[in-house]
Amino acid sequence: MPELPEVETIRRELEEKISSEKIKEVIINLAKPIKTPQAPEFKKKLTGKKIKGAKRHGKFIILEIEEGDFLLIHLKLTGQLIIEKSEAPVEKHAHIIFRFNSGKDLRFIDLRRFGTMHLVDKLEKVKAYQELGPEPLEPSFSPEKLKEIIGNRPTKIKQLLMDQTRIAGIGNIYAAESLFRARISPLRPAKTLKDNEIKKLHQEIQQVLKEAIKYKGSSVDEYVTTEGKEGEYKDKLLIYGLDKTTCPVCKGKVKTIRLGGRGTNYCPRCQK
DNA sequence: AATCGTTCCTGATAGC
DNA sequence: TGCTATCAGGAACGAT
Numbered sequence: 069m070p071e072l073p074e075v076e077t078i079r080r081e082l083e084e085k086i087s088s089e090k091i092k093e094v095i096i097n098l099a100k101p102i103k104t105p106q107a108p109e110f111k112k113k114l115t116g117k118k119i120k121g122a123k124r125h126g127k128f129i130i131l132e133i134e135e136g137d138f139l140l141i142h143l144k145l146t147g148q149l150i151i152e153k154s155e156a157p158v159e160k161h162a163h164i165i166f167r168f169n170s171g172k173d174l175r176f177i178d179l180r181r182f183g184t185m186h187l188v189d190k191l192e193k194v195k196a197y198q199e200l201g202p203e204p205l206e207p208s209f210s211p212e213k214l215k216e217i218i219g220n221r222p223t224k225i226k227q228l229l230m231d232q233t234r235i236a237g238i239g240n241i242y243a244a245e246s247l248f249r250a251r252i253s254p255l256r257p258a259k260t261l262k263d264n265e266i267k268k269l270h271q272e273i274q275q276v277l278k279e280a281i282k283y284k285g286s287s288v289d290e291y292v293t294t295e296g297k298e299g300e301y302k303d304k305l306l307i308y309g310l311d312k313t314t315c316p317v318c319k320g321k322v323k324t325i326r327l328g329g330r331g332t333n334y335c336p337r338c339q340k
Numbered sequence: 341a342a343t344c345g346t347t348c349c350t351g352a353t354a355g356c
Numbered sequence: 357t358g359c360t361a362t363c364a365g366g367a368a369c370g371a372t
Contacts (some may be wrong), residue, residue, distance in 0.1 A: 069365070100348095127366085144366055146350085161350090180349045182366070196367075223343080232367075239366070289364085329345080330365065 070143045072204070072237030072277055074285035074299060075127050078149055081294040082122035082129070082174075085151055089168040090118045098163035101178065104186050104193075113137060113187055114166070126200045126236030130191070140186040140194050141176070146290040147183030150175045179290055200236040204273050209235075211270040218258045218266060225261065226254035227328045229273075238273070240330050241286055241308045246273040248307040253339040254332050255325075279304070307333045 070078070094114050099107040118134040129149070131139040141149070150159075154173045158165070164176040164185070176183065192198045201217070202209050217234050218225075228234055229243040238246075247254050249272040252265055261269070285291060285299030288309070292298055302309075306316050315322050315335040325332050 142366085145364085178349095179351075180365085182348065184367095221342090227343095230366085328343095 069145045069239060069241070069289050070147070070285070070291050071127060071239035071242050073242070073280035073283075073301065074291050075124055075129060075143065075237070076281050077284045077293055077299060078143075079122045079124040079129055081151070082131070082149065085294065086119050086168070086172075086174055087121050088118060089170055089172065089174075091115055091166050092169045093167040095165040095167060096163070097165070098181070100181055101163055101176065101183050101185050102187075103184050104188065110185075110187055114139070125197065125203065126232055127239070128197055128200075133187075137187055137189055138191055140184075140188065140191070140197060142184045142196075143178070144180070144182035144184070146179040148175075148177040148290060148292055149294055150177060150292070150296055151294045152296075174294075196232070199233045201232060201234045202236065204235050204237060205277055209270075209274075211267045214270045214273075215263070215266050218261060221258045223258050224254060224327060225252060225256045225258045225269075226332060228258045230328075230330075237277075240332075241288060241305065242273070242276055242280065244308045244333055245276045245305060248334060248339060249276060251339050253336070254327055254334050307335065309333070 091114050094111045096107050096111065102110050114133065120132040120134060123130040127142060129141040133139055151172060151174055154167055154171050159177050161179050162175045162177045166174040186194045188194060202213065221228060226243050226247060229238050230240065246269060250269040252269060280286060280301040283299060283301035283304065284293055286302040286305060287298035288302060307322065313322055315338055318335065318337050320335055320337040322333050323336050
């Protein structure tokens with residue numbers, strides 16, 4: 069599933085490959101992902117417009133459209149954005165196709181249909197976007213900032229890391245990885261973390277995200293790049309993934325629990 | 341205000 | 357074999 073490194077990989081490729089592409093036609097095979105406006109107006113507002121660029125905040129991709137609109141795309145669990153020639157056979161679950169004058173398509177494919185799109189003139193109109201917490205790779209995200217976010221909260225640290233209104237872009241994969249690397253149990257109430265643990269966690273969050281971007285993300289579930297290629301960071305993950313039963317550090321048994329409805333792997337011997 | 345449980349959806353897999 | 361039941365999960369939403 070796409071988290072910050074995966075979404076950033078897609079954003080970079082979109083920026084490079086479809087900036088200044090002009091939309092000739094929008095084909096809607098399934099209207100469900102389009103949250104606003106309604107499908108006919110969505111189509112009308114985009115047809116004939118140029119794409120100016122691609123930004124990202126958290127797990128949202130923002131396509132900047134000519135004349136000031138923004139197309140916010142959230143891939144949720146299984147959404148994909150693929151760029152290919154218009155004559156390529158249409159994939160199963162290709163719900164929305166942006167067809168360009170150049171003969172290329174940008175296709176939104178989404179097996180579980182959880183992904184969303186909003187076309188708005190102001191970003192603040194999308195509530196979840198407007199409520200996003202700070203970007204973990206921005207300079208403003210200092211160890212002190214993380215300490216402030218943790219504050220006196222009793223919430224389990226893993227759930228706090230995954231809360232998009234606290235920090236933007238971290239999901240199940242990178243929450244588990246950064247906690248493992250920082251040797252902190254996902255079950256620890258956030259407020260019990262000592263200053264040195266917060267510092268370490270902050271460092272590991274930034275490092276694992278940067279490394280994962282370098283490898284074009286982790287192909288877990290359906291994630292692929294806009295070229296349809298898998299991200300290679302999957303092989304570098306230390307703790308995430310059901311097939312891991314042995315801790316790569318102490319060789320002890322990895323524990324799988326459910327935390328806030330999510331499968332969570334950790335090593336009880338290494339992570340305190 | 342913060343947190344918890346439920347819901348959306350398909351395909352893989354287990355069990356009979 | 358072929359059917360049905362179960363499960364995974366990000367975040368919106370309603371309830372507490």
